[in-house]
Amino acid sequence: MKHIMSKHEYNGWTNYETWAVAIWLNSNQDSHHYWREQARICVEQAPRTDAVLRGKTTAQEAAKYFLAEQLKEEIAEGAPDVFQGAYSDLLKAALGMVNWDELADAYLQKAEETNAPFGPVIYSYRRAQAIEDGVLVDVSETAGEAGIKYPTALTAAVWQKYVVVPEGVEAQDERGRLWDILWMLRCAIVKDERTETSRLDFRLLVRNDNRRPQEVTLKAVCGPGDDAEPVITVMLPDED
8 A cells, every 4th residue: 555645755745754744743732733823923924024025925935934944943953962973964864854845834724724713723633634644544445445344544653663664674565564454453343342442452463574573562442533423543552
């Protein structure tokens, strides 16, 4: 199963580095709310900037520029100096690959969505938005093939750790690794179908190297979706 959009290189984003920063920002409620608020402030202030008043740029472009610069300054230039030598160079190189304009665009779009007549929503993060942002990966089609009738998604952490094939690992592919997760979930559901619970832990074997597979535990949570319909989310045991 390929999760790469035609106009982008990694999960709908320019590259892995940009996607990773987007996931990090959106996986934390405080961070997500903070940057949506900064986007709103940039939208409000942009029309009053000198460049816009002189007609050198549009308010939209000014807002994107200021937000992208703020993202870069606070995240890249403000990164703690916890590494030395090659590790420090690699971190700086990775942050240098991030498309800050694309991240700014994403938050500006959210700011526009929440600019309602009765004021902005303080915090509302729908499942559809989480899938669009890459926080969740929709695997409902494959889940249906495995016999799971509810819409199903994996967290980005599960996808990255147990679906994406680690570099150098032989005789593995994403489609097969995803099928293993969903089939074992389906088996666990069938086994415990008489138990009324919203959480189900299940185990499977995963090979992330060229040695023997290792047993891992995942949890599936069934809850209401955006329209109160039952949906399933597969997470790491320590994820909420």
